[in-house]
Amino acid sequence: MASSTEQKVLEPAAGPAEAEALGFRPLYRQVRDRLIRRLVDGVWSPGEPLPSEIQLAAELGVSQGTVRKALDAMAAENLVVRRQGRGTFVARHDEERIMFQFFKLVGDDGARSFPVSTVLSLSQGRSNARERQALGLSKDARVIRIRRLRSIAGRPAIVEDITLPEAMFPGFAGMEIPNNLYGLYAMHFGITIASTREQLKAVAISEVDAVALGAPAGTPALKIDRLALSLERQPVEWRVSVCLTDQLHYLSELR
Known part of the structure; x- marks a missing residue:
């Protein structure tokens, strides 16, 4: 039987960073939300160990x-990593994590x-109307637009258009753009991509995309329309990818 302590709703911690309406939810969910709030506030950085379960x-x-x-719930969401005998660590946006959580072409x-x-x-x-709708931006909001080609095993496979809210990424345009964008968001801007929403559609590639991919216009392709969300469920990035799938397929693994 649960103790009186376990039956109570957690009181918000002092200060605005921790203050939030937790509501009547299972206690472990309230603890999860409190810990995620600390990730959002940068109390623990990517790769940093969390205090022990006993301390928390x-x-x-x-x-x-x-x-x-x-913590198990957070691990299932790929927000933390459990390491046997070493403890629990804030997940990094390294290539291995992105490969299995966000990049689904195999x-x-x-x-x-x-x-x-x-x-x-x-x-x-x-921003234009479509960008404002996707990212929830105001009418006068400005955006950063990136177009890039992605190759797999030396072969052009994906051409993608990425849109970011300019206000969230000050100084971005003057930076060198790495292969791993999600890692850049986390390390330089304190923005962790926690989840994505994707829409898939079969398309014929346009003439513009055909030039980038080195394939004939009209070639069948997979279009992935993805919205990336932060720990606070705030839209961070809108990405539209056109993928040649003659040697690839999209793999979604359910847990």
Whole structure:
């Protein structure tokens, strides 16, 4: 039977960073939300170990089992990594994590390869109606636009158009754009991509995309329309990718 401590709703911690309406939810979910709030606030950085379950339980006034369940939920969401005998660490946006969580194209032979990216263009300007709708921006909001080609095993496979809210990424246009964008968002701007929403559609590639991909216009392709969300469920990036799939397929693994 749960103790009186475990039956209570957690009180918000002092200060605006922790203050939030937790509502009547399972206690481990409240603990999870409290810990995610700390990730958002940068209390723990990517790759940094979290305090032990015992320390967190004492601090929050709950049982170690409740903390363990909260951390297990966060691990299932790829927000933290559990390492046997070493503890729990904030997940990094390294290539291995992105490969299995966000990049779903796999060779027909089952091989996974992280694509190599070439930036084709980078610009800034006032957002258009589609960008505002996708990212939830105001009418006068400005955006950063990136177009890049991604190759797998030396072969052009994906051409993508990426849109970012300019206000969230000050100084971005003056930076060198790495292969791993999500890692850049986390390390330089404190923005962790926690989840994505994708829409898939079969298309024939346009003449413009055909030039980038080195394929005839009208070639069948897979279009992936993806919205990337932060830990706070805020839209961060809108990405539209056109993928040649004659040697690749899209693999979605349910847990």
